Amino acid sequence: MQKREAKHILDKLWQRGKDFLGVENAILGGAMTWVSEPQLVAAISNAGGFGIIASGSMSASILLKVIDETKEKTSKPFGVNLITLHPDIEALVDVCCEKKMQHVFLAGGLPPAWAIKKLKEAGSKVICFAPALVLAKKFHRQGVDALILEGMEAGGHIGPVSVNVLAQEILPEMAKKLPIFIAGGIGRGEVIVNFLKMGAAGCQLGTRFVCSTECTAHENFKKAFIRGNSRDAVPSVQLDARFPVIPVRALKNKASDEFMKQQYEAIKKVESGALELKEAQMIIEHFWGGALRKAVVDGDIENGSIMAGQSVGLVKKIQPVQEIIDELLDQAICYIEKEIA
Numbered sequence: 529m530q531k532r533e534a535k536h537i538l539d540k541l542w543q544r545g546k547d548f549l550g551v552e553n554a555i556l557g558g559a560m561t562w563v564s565e566p567q568l569v570a571a572i573s574n575a576g577g578f579g580i581i582a583s584g585s586m587s588a589s590i591l592l593k594v595i596d597e598t599k600e601k602t603s604k605p606f607g608v609n610l611i612t613l614h615p616d617i618e619a620l621v622d623v624c625c626e627k628k629m630q631h632v633f634l635a636g637g638l639p640p641a642w643a644i645k646k647l648k649e650a651g652s653k654v655i656c657f658a659p660a661l662v663l664a665k666k667f668h669r670q671g672v673d674a675l676i677l678e679g680m681e682a683g684g685h686i687g688p689v690s691v692n693v694l695a696q697e698i699l700p701e702m703a704k705k706l707p708i709f710i711a712g713g714i715g716r717g718e719v720i721v722n723f724l725k726m727g728a729a730g731c732q733l734g735t736r737f738v739c740s741t742e743c744t745a746h747e748n749f750k751k752a753f754i755r756g757n758s759r760d761a762v763p764s765v766q767l768d769a770r771f772p773v774i775p776v777r778a779l780k781n782k783a784s785d786e787f788m789k790q791q792y793e794a795i796k797k798v799e800s801g802a803l804e805l806k807e808a809q810m811i812i813e814h815f816w817g818g819a820l821r822k823a824v825v826d827g828d829i830e831n832g833s834i835m836a837g838q839s840v841g842l843v844k845k846i847q848p849v850q851e852i853i854d855e856l857l858d859q860a861i862c863y864i865e866k867e868i869a
């Protein structure tokens with residue numbers, strides 16, 4: 529009886545997120561480049577969550593095919609994540625419009641106004657990542673339909689602020705205005721309930737879904753996640769202001785050590801006059817090129833980039849997506865049950 533009541537409370541807490549996404553559970557499978565392909569995306573949607581295709585590594589023609597393939601695997605809603613710095617962003621936006629995608633997520637830098645306008649005119653709901661309150665307000669004014677607050681605990685490219693602080697900064701002021709989803713460092717159902725109680729509409733998880741049966745990432749990549757502790761998932765470090773480094777959270781490995789050495793050597797060479805500053809900057813900038821593919825697709829976890837969030841410490845085994853979502857739901861419901869007991 530109490531379980532039913534707790535489930536009812538949970539449903540009410542994330543009703544807005546469920547309605548916005550058109551799903552049973554407002555749990556999004558965050559887009560992960562090379563990882564979020566049709567099989568995983570469809571599995572998340574079929575399990576009552578919301579899968580998102582990662583188009584970061586795709587051309588427009590591949591995205592078109594991937595959307596069709598995903599539709600063959602699920603009749604449930606799913607979304608597309610676009611990286612706004614992608615060289616073919618215009619063509620990718622066109623694909624989303626042509627395919628009448630209901631939910632399009634704009635990531636990686638400030639979302640361009642033309643993209644928001646075009647997608648909205650085509651009938652899509654546009655979701656953007658808000659790394660600060662001022663930007664959350666700006667996106668709301670621009671007509672963005674929902675926000676994601678992604679903390680620096682997350683895997684992949686990260687901002688500087690923790691999810692805990694972002695939630696406190698943005699939810700109280702913005703949650704009534706538009707649905708807000710929380711991402712970064714989420715591995716259990718209890719924490720989802722806490723964010724919902726603060727006004728969030730749902731949560732997005734990436735790291736937790738990598739070790740699913742349906743995820744096509746290389747076995748070595750998944751094994752690294754199972755072995756990894758939270759403290760091993762660290763941001764890339766910048767050694768010198770002259771050599772900008774985009775912060776990416778990944779598991780420490782040979783490549784991350786090598787990256788530090790390369791930066792150190794580049795600094796020394798520039799200082800001794802052996803290298804021009806521009807040349808050295810290019811070496812640093814190109815170091816990680818193709819590195820995620822190397823780890824996810826080829827399984828080279830020494831020389832590739834094992835992007836993972838701090839919640840990697842909560843990943844213990846490979847499980848079907850349905851089991852992962854059921855586990856999150858169970859934890860959420862038991863947590864509410866204890867409160868109403």
Ligand SMILES: Cc1cc2nc3c(=O)[nH]c(=O)nc-3n(C[C@H](O)[C@H](O)[C@H](O)COP(=O)(O)O)c2cc1C
Nearest residue numbers: 558559560561635682683684712713734735835837
């Ligand atoms: C391997 C990997 C690749 C990712 N690629 C993308 C991406 O292409 N676009 C994006 O918006 N976020 C990307 N992310 C972030 C996820 O979508 C998600 O927001 C994040 O993983 C949530 O934090 P968590 O890892 O702590 O669950 C990536 C994360 C990982 C671990």
